[in-house]
Amino acid sequence: MAGKTRIEDMAVFGGSPIFAVAKSTSNLLQPDFARFMAHSDLFLQAQQYIDGGPAVELLERRLAEFHQTAHCVTFCSGFWALALAITALAIPGKREIIMPSLTYRRMPDIAAWLGLTPRFCEVETDTLAVSAATVAAQISDDTALILAPHPIVNCCDAQGLTQLAYERELPLLFDSVESVYESVAEGRVGGIGRAEAFSLHACKLINGFGGGYITTNDTALAQQLASLRHYGMDVNGNVTLPHGMNACLNEMHAAMALASLDDIESQVQRNRERYYTYRRRLVGVPGIRLLDFDERHATAYKNIVVELSDGWPLSREQTIRILNAEKILARAYYSPPLHRRPMDIASIPVQLPVTDWLAERFMNLPCGHLVSPQDIEQIVDILVFIAAQAQSIRARLLEQEQEGA
Numbered sequence: 308m309a310g311k312t313r314i315e316d317m318a319v320f321g322g323s324p325i326f327a328v329a330k331s332t333s334n335l336l337q338p339d340f341a342r343f344m345a346h347s348d349l350f351l352q353a354q355q356y357i358d359g360g361p362a363v364e365l366l367e368r369r370l371a372e373f374h375q376t377a378h379c380v381t382f383c384s385g386f387w388a389l390a391l392a393i394t395a396l397a398i399p400g401k402r403e404i405i406m407p408s409l410t411y412r413r414m415p416d417i418a419a420w421l422g423l424t425p426r427f428c429e430v431e432t433d434t435l436a437v438s439a440a441t442v443a444a445q446i447s448d449d450t451a452l453i454l455a456p457h458p459i460v461n462c463c464d465a466q467g468l469t470q471l472a473y474e475r476e477l478p479l480l481f482d483s484v485e486s487v488y489e490s491v492a493e494g495r496v497g498g499i500g501r502a503e504a505f506s507l508h509a510c511k512l513i514n515g516f517g518g519g520y521i522t523t524n525d526t527a528l529a530q531q532l533a534s535l536r537h538y539g540m541d542v543n544g545n546v547t548l549p550h551g552m553n554a555c556l557n558e559m560h561a562a563m564a565l566a567s568l569d570d571i572e573s574q575v576q577r578n579r580e581r582y583y584t585y586r587r588r589l590v591g592v593p594g595i596r597l598l599d600f601d602e603r604h605a606t607a608y609k610n611i612v613v614e615l616s617d618g619w620p621l622s623r624e625q626t627i628r629i630l631n632a633e634k635i636l637a638r639a640y641y642s643p644p645l646h647r648r649p650m651d652i653a654s655i656p657v658q659l660p661v662t663d664w665l666a667e668r669f670m671n672l673p674c675g676h677l678v679s680p681q682d683i684e685q686i687v688d689i690l691v692f693i694a695a696q697a698q699s700i701r702a703r704l705l706e707q708e709q710e711g712a
């Protein structure tokens with residue numbers, strides 16, 4: 308461990324942190340500034356800043372091309388992209404929305420905004436993703452829609468889920484927020500489902516400062532979504548749809564997203580180098596298993612997730628505490644799971660033993676634009692150090708906990 312050879316030097320025990328600036332698990336891409344300015348010039352010249360100006364138009368065209376879909380409709384956030392797509396797709400009169408418990412923490416809030424009730428389902432242990440089997444177990448007479456997020460490493464079984472939705476005559480919406488660049492056997496993510504949702508949040512692959520979009524090949528759905536995000540107005544400016552709102556992406560965000568999209572190939576190459584650095588270094592660390600990307604298909608190598616098995620000498624929470632003190636912002640993977648979170652939002656009561664077990668085991672490690680391969684060497688160095696000094700570290704942590712109690 309660079310500059311630290313004794314446990315007294317660890318930040319959790321009063322030493323200086325390894326990093327002066329925190330290393331996070333967010334992508335935080337900084338695209339080329341000149342490109343951002345060039346794309347901004349589009350709307351500055353046109354003097355149109357909101358409501359589908361030239362940058363938004365260009366972005367929608369380029370994203371549809373990128374995902375090989377007929378349409379892309381942008382929104383002010385991934386949250387509202389999902390919410391308005393559910394509004395358009397959910398079966399009227401039905402109240403339940405099936406979603407995994409091990410996913411994005413605000414997913415139940417989306418259901419709540421729409422007056423729907425989440426019914427959480429299990430994920431598969433090998434993919435951490437929903438499957439036809441885990442979703443089928445939660446289908447009821449009141450199911451309005453299946454919401455299937457791709458996990459943050461690799462993809463869910465899109466084909467199996469599509470088949471299930473078809474057989475049970477249920478709408479299916481993919482949350483593809485973490486799979487912008489990914490492909491599966493059936494093709495590029497974005498064009499597989501009837502509708503797929505993405506985010507342009509700064510922590511995602513395409514940084515638009517914030518924003519979201521839906522891809523679809525369904526022209527009527529694209530028109531409905533474009534209307535819903537714009538006060539429910541039709542092309543003549545008449546309000547014709549209920550539940551319309553202002554959820555448009557603004558032009559400056561679109562310019563940023565365009566600059567990020569310009570950078571996507573080199574970004575994936577940089578992510579690949581980060582992933583391979585982790586992979587090379589973590590091989591010899593006992594009790595830590597890096598989740599591998601499926602390289603048979605396109606992948607952005609974006610997120611670094613590890614499983615801490617019984618061979619790892621500390622609890623995940625102790626490990627995260629130590630790393631966070633060093634300004635390594637490791638996080639528990641989707642924990643607590645949604646069905647365990649105290650919430651105001653009512654959900655259908657379900658038992659999810661597999662999710663309960665998985666929710667204790669995984670951890671996200673720093674990645675993205677501001678994390679260099681040299682940083683990763685230092686991050687793994689401290690994990691190696693923890694493994695070697697585990698007994699003394701555990702004893703010191705226990706003392707600390709008792710003092711604090």
Ligand SMILES: Cc1ncc(COP(=O)(O)O)c(C=O)c1O
Pocket residue numbers: 384385386387389411456482484485505506507508517518519
């Ligand atoms: C899987 C997933 N879906 C949806 C969202 C919502 O996207 P946004 O932050 O753009 O509203 C997020 C955000 O982190 C996410 O991780």
